[in-house]
Amino acid sequence: MHSSTPKAPFTRTTSVPSVPDGVRARGGGGGFRPEIEGLRAVAVLLVAVYHIWLGRVSGGVDVFLMLTGFLITGSLVRSVEREGRVRFVAFWTRLVRRLVPAVAVVLTATMAAVYLLLPRSRWGDILEEVRAAALYHENWALAHAAVDYLAREAAPSPVQHFWSLSIQGQFYLLWPLLVALAALVATRARLPFRATVLVLVTAVFALSLSYSVSITARDQAWAYFDTGARLWELALGALLALVVHRVHLPVRLRVFLGWFGLAALVSCGALLSVSTLFPGYVALWPTTAAVLVVLAGTTGSAHGADRLLTWKPLTELGRLSYPLYLWHWPVLVCYLEVTGRSLATPLGGLGILGASLVLAWLTHRFVEGGLDRFTRPPVRRTPAWSLGIAAALIVPVLAASLLWTDRIDRDRAERALELAAPESYPGAGVVADPSTVLADVPVRPDPADARQDLSWHHEEGCHVTLTSSELVVCDTGPADAERTLALVGASRVAHWYPAVRAAADARGWRLVSFSKSGCQFSTDTSHRDGVVFDECEVWKARAMAELEELRPDAVLTSSTRATLDGERVHDGYLGMWEWLDGLGVEVIGLRDLPRLTYQGAECVESGPVDQCVSPVSASQEEVDPATLVTLPPNVTLMDLTDQVCPDGYCEAVVGNILVFxxxxxxxxxxxxxxxxxxxxxxxxxTGW
Structure with a gap:
């Protein structure tokens, strides 16, 4: 396929993620390809529009990953053909000089915005992600958060969009090594260099796509951020770079492919639930669409999609795609926090997009372009100078985040000492004695500390995460105690542990406890994200084996499950209680607490506290559903709702203590x- 666009020298461009060596053409020599700049613009607009107004994912980032593989592979291959080797130091330092300054500026501004606008309860987690973003492993931080049940409902951080840049950063480390290996093999075996690269890239593509399909089916939340599950998208671009110059298609077909690819790309986010289906084979939709647009190239036809993609305003926007991607998400998160909205209004969204464009232009003009001009003299464009610039910008970001985190930790330790005065913090004591006079003291735990306010049971690892199937048993109290009580279930059983432990200690009981996030103690087959929750099934089998051997006097577990859709007793609960009855074990069914219509810590921090109230009726039935079913003879029911949500309402603070x-x-x-x-x-x- 021929292009009517004349060859031109490299032009510095960046993409989302950024590409350092310019938009090169298909052949060995290369040339400027304005339609790729336009394709970048379309992709970044899709990302921004879907984030801002629709709260969805568009598939635009997948296009950027494919283009990164396309452009970087072409650059590396041409470098080897020109110089006989991969210039690792030059390649990596050039990337560092061009990528890091914008990242440092955006992260610095984001930390300032976090301090001014976001609640303190989120600072610690966001600072961890800032460091992960600065060091290009944000995707792994988000992968772990995505499978952490206790973190899944947290508000999005203003830097979580760095996940795709992190995958690219890891690709930039790996890909030169792969090309260098191909060069070595080709030289030693006297094979054609491009053919050798093609074989290796095809292997990477096949292995990564196979892994992606498998892991997406088993654990989509993890796969979404997994570099291995995304690498095939970059390898697809690499394959295109290696074969595109051999593809010669009629102009009419190229015109069709251009428009078809563009339409498929634009419709992807509207027709697919990208955030719950990708990556897997479904991500072939946007990446293949982008491949078709690249194959169409510059047609020279008045009816070609490239007429739109080479429109100057669009190509100029394409040049801003990297900084625009960096800025749009933190601006959006701050807007949503300030307005208390979950989606932007039409006018508010325009403001977000406009502000992001202004910040992107300023970054491009004075950070990217400005630093390039500053480092133009040859003596200053050495690898050492490039690394020095990057270090001078990114090290302060890391240092500031670490110092801030240390300050948070020290403040948390100081606040914890205040709880040593129980008369100031009676908590549930005021429910038993409403005449209690409360001291005028700050709420504890402080909302900023609330996510870390976990029990010994959690700290010792007896509560396992979503991805773990290990059974970790905590055993406290006398080994020869007259009574043994087992606390078993999911996280909403585990949060009772401090009260149960104190009761067991006071009575001299032995307490055995083990729990798992998202895993109901039920004979029903557990599902998560539409597939069988294998880790839960394995954990339950191990828990049952432990109980069969232990034969405790009683098991304390949930009797109902309350959600904002209502409260019910699962059939599998009854099945598990009947199984325990067969073992001669009593069951104490503890009614599930109501779910709130607000987020506890964040609501208290944003205030006023008296507005942080949720009616019990929002998720609990008027009559305990467990009292309306036929229970096995070994089951006794308990309900402590009124101790947590007195008078039919769940308040955020009771007795000066943060409840939820x-x-x-x-x-x-x-x-x-x-x-x-x-x-x-x-x-x-129990009658004990």
Whole structure:
């Protein structure tokens, strides 16, 4: 296929993610390809529009990954053909000089915005992500958060969009090594260099795509951020770079391919649930669409898609795609935080997009372009100088985030000492004695500390995460105790642990506890994200084996499950209780607490506190559903809802203590104040 665009020298361009060596053409020599700049513009507009107004993912980032593989592979291959080797130092330092300055500026501005606009309860997690973004492993940080049940409902961080840049950064480290290996093999075996690269890239593509399909089916939340599951998208671009110059298509067909590819790309986010289906084979939709546009090239036809893609305003926007991508997300997150909205209004969205464009232009003009002019003299464009510039910009970001985190940790330790005065923080004690006079003291745990306010049970690893199937058993109290109580279930059982532990210690009982995120203690087959939750099934089997061997006197577990869609008793709960009855084990069914219509810590921090109230009826039925079913003879029911949500309402603060740290889990501090009520209820339920 021939292009009517004349050859031109390299032009510095960046993409989302950025590409350092310019938009090169298909052949060995290369040339400027304005339609790729236009394709970048379309992709970044899709990303921004879907994020800002629709709260969805568009597939635009997948296009950028494909283009990165296309452009970087072409650059590396031409470099080897020209010089006989990969110039690693020059390649990596050129990338560092061009990518890091914009990243440093955006991260610095984002930290300032976080300090001014976002609640303190989110600072610690965001600072961790800032460091991950600066060091190009944000995708792995998000992968772990995506499978952490206790973190899944957290508000999005203003730097989470760095996941795609992190994958690119890892690609930039790997790909020169792959091309260099191909060069070595080709030289030693006397094989054609491009053919050798093609074989290796095809192998990477096939292995990565196979892995992506497999891991997406098993754990889509993890796969979305997994470099291995995304590498095939970059390899697809690499394959295109290696074969595109051999593809010669009629102009009419190229015109069709251009428009078809563009239409497929634009429609992807509207027709597919990208965030829940990608990467896997479904991501072939946007990446193949972009491949078709590249294959169409510059047709020279008045009816070609390239007429649109080479339109100057669009190509200029394409040149801003990298900084625009960097800026749009933190601007959006700050807007949503300030306005309290989940999506931007039409006018507000225009403001977000306009502000992001202005910031992108300023970054391009004074950070990217400005530093390039500053480093233009040859003596200053050495690798050492490039690394020096990058270090001078990124090290302060890392240092500031570390110092800030240290300050947060020290403040948290100081606040923890205040809880040593129980008369100031009675918590659930005021429910038992409403005449209690409360001291005028700050709420504890402080909202900023709430996510870390977890019990010993969690700290010792007895509560395992979504991805773990390991059974970790905590065993406290006398080994020869007269009574043994087992606390078993999901996270909304585990959050009672401080109260149960205190009651067991007071009575001299042995307490055995083990729990798992998102895993109901039920004979029903567990599902997550539409597929069988294998880790839960394995964990339940191990838990049942442990109980069969232990034969405790009683098991304390959930009797109902309350959601904003209602409260019910799962059939699998009854099945598990019947199984325990066969073992001669009593069951204490503890009613599930209501779910809130607000996020506990964040609501308190944003204030006023008296607005942080949710009716019990929002998720609990008027009558406990467990009292309306036929229970096995070994089951006794307990309900401590009124100790957490007195008078039919769940308030964020009771007795100067923060009750809920999110919308469904109570803080360990408040759970500790429930000890007297828990002990009384357990004694009444068991008769011990």
């Amino acid at each position: 740290w999110d919308h469904s889990h109570i803080t360990a501090t408040y759970a500790g104040t429930l000890a007297p009520a828990m002990e009384k209820a357990l004694v009444e339920a």
